[in-house]
Amino acid sequence: MIKNFGFDIILKHKVLTKTQKEYLENLPQKLLQKKVKVFKYDPHGKIIAQKIIQKIQRILPVKVHYMGSSALEISGMKDIDLFIFTNQIKDKYIKKINQILGFKPIKDKWRWKEDGFKITLKITNPNDQKRKEQILFFKILKRNPFLRKKYEEYKSFTNDKTYKEYLYTKMDFFSRVVKIFNKDNQRNFMYLKRIGVAINNSHIRLGPNLHTSQSFCTEKLFKHKKQTLYVTQKITHKYKKNNIHVVIGIVKNGDVLAHKIAQSLSIITNKKVLPISIKKDAKDNFFIKNKELQKLLHNKNILLVDDTIKTGKTFIKVIKSLEKYKAKIVGIAVICARNNIPVSISDTIKFYSFLTQDDYLFSYKKNKCPYCKIKTPLNKNFGFPK
Ligand SMILES: [Zn+2]
Numbered sequence: 001m002i003k004n005f006g007f008d009i010i011l012k013h014k015v016l017t018k019t020q021k022e023y024l025e026n027l028p029q030k031l032l033q034k035k036v037k038v039f040k041y042d043p044h045g046k047i048i049a050q051k052i053i054q055k056i057q058r059i060l061p062v063k064v065h066y067m068g069s070s071a072l073e074i075s076g077m078k079d080i081d082l083f084i085f086t087n088q089i090k091d092k093y094i095k096k097i098n099q100i101l102g103f104k105p106i107k108d109k110w111r112w113k114e115d116g117f118k119i120t121l122k123i124t125n126p127n128d129q130k131r132k133e134q135i136l137f138f139k140i141l142k143r144n145p146f147l148r149k150k151y152e153e154y155k156s157f158t159n160d161k162t163y164k165e166y167l168y169t170k171m172d173f174f175s176r177v178v179k180i181f182n183k184d185n186q187r188n189f190m191y192l193k194r195i196g197v198a199i200n201n202s203h204i205r206l207g208p209n210l211h212t213s214q215s216f217c218t219e220k221l222f223k224h225k226k227q228t229l230y231v232t233q234k235i236t237h238k239y240k241k242n243n244i245h246v247v248i249g250i251v252k253n254g255d256v257l258a259h260k261i262a263q264s265l266s267i268i269t270n271k272k273v274l275p276i277s278i279k280k281d282a283k284d285n286f287f288i289k290n291k292e293l294q295k296l297l298h299n300k301n302i303l304l305v306d307d308t309i310k311t312g313k314t315f316i317k318v319i320k321s322l323e324k325y326k327a328k329i330v331g332i333a334v335i336c337a338r339n340n341i342p343v344s345i346s347d348t349i350k351f352y353s354f355l356t357q358d359d360y361l362f363s364y365k366k367n368k369c370p371y372c373k374i375k376t377p378l379n380k381n382f383g384f385p386k
Contacts, residue, residue: 015179015340019130020171024164032164038075038156045070045117049080052119060096062086064121067138074152077166080119085126093123133178140181146213146370147177150361176340176358188355191230196381197221198336198355200362203371204383211371212363215382216336216355218253218307228260231354235305235333236264238352242330244273245300250286250318251279254306257335261305278318286321297327304329309353310338 016024024032049071053064065083069076084093089108098104101112101121110121124131141148151173158166179185192198200214222228235257244265249258255277262275276293278286288294304318309332319329329349337353339360366372 015172015175016168017175020175024167024171027167032162032167034163035160036077036158036163036166038159038166039078040075041070041073042078043073044115045078045080046073048114048117048119049082052080052082052121055100056084056097056121059100060093062093067134069152069155070117072138072141072148072151074148075156078117080117082119082121084121084123085131086123087125087127089123097121097123133174136181137174137177140177147361149370173361176361179340179356180358180361185356188234189357191227192216192221192355195221195224195227197224197227198357199379199382200357202379202382203369203376204379206359206363206383208384209366210363211366211369211378212359212383213371214357214362215379216308216357217382218335221335222253222256231335232257232260232264234354235335235352236261236268238333239303239331239350240265240268242303242350243301244269244303244330246274246276246297246327247303247305248276248278248288248318248322250304250306250314251277253308257307258305261303261333265303278321284317286318288325294325297322297325300327301330302327303331303333305333307334308336308338309334310359312339 049066053066056062056064062084065085066081067083068079068081070078070080086093094105094108097110101110103110103112105121105123108123110119112119126132126135141151154169154173155166158169189198189200193200197220198214198216202213202215204212204215206212206215221231247258247262247265249255249261255275258277259275262273265273274296276288276297278288280286288297302322304315306314309315315332322329331350331352333352335353336355336357338357340356340358364370
């Protein structure tokens with residue numbers, strides 16, 4: 001089973017949504033293989049953009065929105081992205097813009113060049129899902145200078161690489177940001193923040209040489225009975241239709257969680273769901289102690305749980321060690337994902353995390369840490385060592 005699982009492969013790959021993948025697959029190979037040049041931010045782009053905006057707004061009763069890297073004042077491909085948001089595309093607007101610019105659009109898009117800048121003006125519906133996410137992404141980066149810096153840094157890595165690499169990096173960053181700031185994740189984060197279990201915008205030690213701005217603490221959560229129950233029930237509801245027979249928890253926090261989830265699943269599915277603990281031995285291999293329980297796993301549907309997931313390496317090891325018991329892993333659930341793992345990590349395993357805190361986005365090497373730079377004291381309540 002593990003051979004076709006592809007967990008480690010997926011983790012190494014960038015995180016793209018289905019729509020993003022489809023978009024990439026439909027682009028011509030020739031274009032994808034082209035080398036890209038990432039230019040430093042050039043303030044002249046802003047002047048050009050403002051002139052065009054004024055020209056249109058003087059004649060039409062619309063607001064032209066200026067988005068993209070030039071509007072964020074970061075490195076990019078010398079693109080100027082302008083948008084007119086409307087639910088109904090009005091023919092008279094298109095005619096007027098044609099007059100102003102002196103040429104016609106291709107599929108509601110006007111494209112031209114000025115002083116080496118590639119300008120795109122698009123009339124579009126702000127309520128379609130893709131556009132909503134794009135607007136959200138822009139607003140988040142606009143108000144978050146650290147994230148903006150990170151975005152610029154990652155984009156700059158793709159200078160002189162292929163256009164495919166450039167798009168992958170951009171889209172990966174985009175989907176990570178959208179995942180963190182989506183409504184569900186924000187609501188769950190606020191729920192844990194209120195009781196001091198999760199934190200953001202802080203200065204935290206993540207490892208010997210790594211700092212981060214956000215964190216979560218399982219031990220702190222487990223002290224709050226009501227909130228632990230709420231998180232448990234959220235996880236339970238995600239798997240109530242998956243015919244789970246056994247919940248396996250990784251000792252020790254995952255094990256505590258497994259018992260609570262098994263109990264909760266038993267109640268809502270009205271059948272006995274068994275919790276089982278899995279441990280590491282001295283050689284770093286995972287095992288289930290009880291021989292009777294090992295036999296019980298044969299052909300059973302398993303939900304595997306732990307408090308957090310970082311790279312997924314622990315889960316891969318656990319899955320390998322469970323192979324000999326011929327169990328069927330149908331789900332992996334955690335309270336907090338420290339990385340943006342795709343919602344469905346394989347076709348057969350359903351993944352859920354109550355909270356996502358993406359270390360890729362929010363951590364820094366000590367010597368590059370923006371909080372160290374402005375001499376913010378470390379938050380000793382979170383992180384490593386406690
Ligand atoms: Zn620091």
